[in-house]
Amino acid sequence: MKMPFDAMDDVPDEALLTLFANGDGTAARALTLRMTPRVMAHAYRLLGDRDEAEDVAQEAMMRLWRIAPEWRQGEAKVTTWLYRVVANLCTDRLRRRRGVDLDAVPEPEDDAPGAEQGLLQQARADALQMALGLLPERQRQAVVLRHIEGLSNPEIAEIMEIGVEAVESLTARGKRALSDALASRRAELGFDDGWD
Amino acid sequence: MMAGTDRNETGLETFFESARATAPGPSGDLMARVLADAEAVQAARVKAPARRGPRVRFAQLREAIGGWPAMAGLVSAGLAGLWLGVSPPAALNDLPLAGFGAGESALVGMLPGVELDLLALEEG
Structure with a gap:
């Protein structure tokens, strides 16, 4: 069943993910618009680097798309799961960075x-x-x-x-x-x- | 001390507000990449189920009759029945079949064509 795009605003994240798993293209767009900015902002705040944050955001969203068919309703919130995935991906990157480039911490503008x-x-x-x-x-x-x-x-x-x-x-x-x-x-x- | 802590809280909250107000948004390119990934995953999933159909049906049948132990029992019983048909033990001939009619006709009834052929060969 296809739903109009603006009707997705009130649909909970978990229900959107089920629709996505069933092949609904509108749900894919709605989840992309709803989740990517949050994922991106969180990754940026943990990493302090915009390009790396975008890579992490794309990878975290890819993991969401792949896990969609196995998502069990009522077990966890999509946002909770995504924040955890982003943190893990950021930790991996920070470990690779550690001790190598202290310059990765962005300088404030003067x-x-x-x-x-x-x-x-x-x-x-x-x-x-x-x-x-x-x-x-x-x-x-x-x-x-x-x-x-x-x-x-x-x-x-x-x-x-x-x-x-x-x-x-x-x-x-x-x-x-x-x-x-x-x-x-x-x-x-x-x-x-x-x-x- | 307390006043200093309050001022720290207030000062930090100003920084947090600034961070919220200037949240780094995703670029258009990132949004396009994420959506393309989503559509690719959906497209791949549409193709996948056709190959898995028969396996799913066999699994459902297996589970319906009680799993692998039940399947093994079913196969054993089938093989035993087949063997009895191909090579019946001598004891079967001693069974009192008279109640079901003449002993020979009972066997003829099971494999009528074969029995008639054998009789024709003996007589011929």
């Missing part, structure tokens, strides 16, 4: 002071990305999922296959490290209120 609001926002995002790159992988993943993706601690615990308390510990340590890393740059990033 045009923030006196720039317009949009540029200031971009500068802050870049600075955060650089600071995230300095965190241990698990701390980075937990902080990104909690504070940028906006997931709950139980969801993150499921994705990372750890307990909720461990998630809380990782995010707390991660945020402390981020604060330390960003403290020295507060003036150039528009903070003049004594944040420390």
Whole structure:
């Protein structure tokens, strides 16, 4: 059965995946549009490199297409599964990188002071990305999922296959490290209120 | 200390908001590649089931009668029946078949053409 494309907006991810497995082309497009941006953004935040993030996003989506016929409804959310696959793929890449190129952590752009609001926002995002790159992988993943993706601690615990308390510990340590890393740059990033 | 922690939270939240607002979107090229992968996987799956059909039916039959042990029993029983037909043991001839009619006619009834041919050869 074919459904009109805009009718897919209210269809849950898991149902779309079943439709995809049954050969529905509209479901393929809907899942691509719905999932790829999230997968791409998450991979970028874990890797800090746009080209690598695109490769990871394509591979993660390919794994989703392949597993679709075996997907068991009610066992896991598609997004949970995808976040886990992205994290694993990113970990593999970071391991290959480790000790070889410290330059992979992107440098922030230096045009923030006196720039317009949009540029200031971009500068802050870049600075955060650089600071995230300095965190241990698990701390980075937990902080990104909690504070940028906006997931709950139980969801993150499921994705990372750890307990909720461990998630809380990782995010707390991660945020402390981020604060330390960003403290020295507060003036150039528009903070003049004594944040420390 | 507490005030400092609150300011840290507020300051970090500003960074997180900036990150959310400037999320790196996928390029058009990536979207096209992902969709092409999806369509290729679907197309491959459409072709695949035709070859697997007979195997699935045999598997269903096997499971319906109780799996491989039941299949082995069925085959053994079939072979035993075939052997009894080809080479019946002598004891079978002693069975009291009179109740079903004449002993010879009972066997003739099983293989009528063969029996008549043998009789013709003996008489001829």
